[in-house]
């Protein structure tokens with residue numbers, strides 16, 4: 001029986017400001033998940049968080065985009081919002097952009113990453129949870145995991161990975177997709193995914209078996225709302241070992257503090273810092289952007305875990321690197337390249353300021 005792993009996430013209120021999640025909000029999530037397991041809708045579930053975002057990690061037998069599973073997530077976020085309102089948390093219900101659920105959570109604000117799998121005899125999976133960054137933030141590490149032999153030794157050494165991977169790229173503005181085969185199309189692939197604000201990696205699959213290896217949420221809040229309402233703070237699921245990168249190859253992709261969109265007011269570039277769950281509360285300039293990796297072994301759909309994978313001193317150097325990069329970028333204050341380029345600022349206060357100043361412009365000589 002195929003199983004589905006669904007990670008659906010939303011910011012329903014921050015404690016304090018946008019920095020972290022409140023235990024009572026997470027409890028509301030845990031209660032809803034426990035009920036759904038008891039009712040038989042879910043096989044298992046785990047509620048977690050990164051910064052001010054709540055992540056529902058669910059396993060079930062209903063496939064992707066299942067109405068009842070999506071409704072469960074929506075109702076859980078509504079319940080969390082009620083708690084956030086009661087506690088006057090910051091931005092209660094921030095990511096819930098529609099008034100009512102209408103069949104699918106996509107396009108409603110929350111982010112979703114789902115994959116249907118045939119569980120292997122041993123199924124190690126890593127769930128990635130980000131805060132203070134955008135959809136597309138997984139382009140670079142997915143490339144490193146599945147296409148770069150300097151990151152993933154298995155691409156060279158392990159026969160099951162030698163045929164390469166198929167990368168599904170989404171054009172988030174035009175709502176269209178394309179698949180590139182690696183290694184032979186890596187240059188074409190990089191033309192697109194090197195621009196993550198527009199082209200986001202959605203899925204990666206083994207070319208030898210066709211099995212899905214990784215999926216990320218590509219939901220863009222600003223494109224749904226038409227204005228800035230907070231960052232996407234994406235989620236991803238990566239299967240490990242066998243035909244896929246080893247656990248350590250997946251995590252190796254985060255040993256560089258690569259620079260992503262997000263940070264303060266979602267309007268700056270900053271380094272992505274991989275952290276243990278206890279450090280997933282971005283405070284300095286609402287950042288730097290954070291990433292948590294939870295490891296699970298799936299056993300007949302049960303989520304055995306989690307293990308907090310970045311809770312490891314071998315990531316101390318990249319955390320230091322992230323702090324060093326933050327120091328340098330912060331010295332630029334409101335100047336690019338710390339501040340996002342103009343076309344990305346369209347979704348902030350920029351249009352209002354530009355409109356106010358419009359009448360004061362005059363032609364140059």
Ligand code: 13P
Pocket residue numbers: 246247248
């Ligand atoms: P073990 O010998 O510990 O199973 O490790 C094998 C492996 O593939 C490590 O990446």
Ligand code: 13P
Pocket residue numbers: 011018051052091094131132229230231232233263264265266286
């Ligand atoms: P979040 O997207 O995490 O809510 O952050 C919004 C923000 O404006 C931070 O400064």
Ligand code: MG
Pocket residue numbers: 011013014017018052090091094230
């Ligand atoms: Mg928030």
Ligand code: MG
Pocket residue numbers: 011018051052053131132231233
């Ligand atoms: Mg957030």
